[in-house]
Amino acid sequence: xxxxxxxxxxxxxxxxxxxxxxxxxxxxxxxxxxxxxxxxxxxxxxxxxxxxxxxxxxxxxxxxxxxxxxxxxxxxxxxxxxxxxxxxxxxxxxxxxxxxxxxxxxxxxxxxxxxxxxx
Numbered sequence: 001x002x003x004x005x006x007x008x009x010x011x012x013x014x015x016x017x018x019x020x021x022x023x024x025x026x027x028x029x030x031x032x033x034x035x036x037x038x039x040x041x042x043x044x045x046x047x048x049x050x051x052x053x054x055x056x057x058x059x060x061x062x063x064x065x066x067x068x069x070x071x072x073x074x075x076x077x078x079x080x081x082x083x084x085x086x087x088x089x090x091x092x093x094x095x096x097x098x099x100x101x102x103x104x105x106x107x108x109x110x111x112x113x114x115x116x117x118x119x
Contacts, residue, residue, distance in 0.1 A: 005063040006054050013041055013052075018072040019094065024064045025074065026082045026092065031058045038091030053091070075100050 002020040004013045015023070023039075030037055040053040056062070077098045086092035 002064065002066040002068075005065065006056075007060050007062075011052065011054050014044075015094075017066045017068045020064060020066060021072050021074065022078050022082060022097075023092075023094070025079055026086055027056060027062065029083070030086055031056070031062075034058050037086050039086075040091060041094050056092075 001014050002017045004015060004020060004023065006012070027039070036055065036057045038053050039056050040051055043050045043052055075097055077100065081095050081098055082092065085095055
């Protein structure tokens with residue numbers, strides 16, 4: 001399990017490394033384009049089982065901390081689904097991963113580097 005830390009610790013979200021790697025690609029892509037958006041997630045039952053949201057802006061610091069040392073395989077279909085969500089009026093929502101390698105699609109082999117990055 002890794003962490004997405006927002007604004008020096010204002011918010012911290014614990015996520016599976018695979019999920020975090022996909023979110024990192026989407027979030028960093030939007031930040032590079034100087035696009036702001038909202039990111040929402042469901043809190044665990046231990047934290048009240050509610051939902052939280054943060055406004056992601058290129059000037060607010062983010063840290064992606066991965067527990068594992070190996071970068072996961074990236075599912076391009078999931079990146080597309082998450083990007084579409086981030087571009088919507090509701091903002092980036094953590095949506096389920098679509099299946100990989102459906103008929104006529106190549107199986108993804110791209111990996112991302114892990115570690116902490118700041119915005």
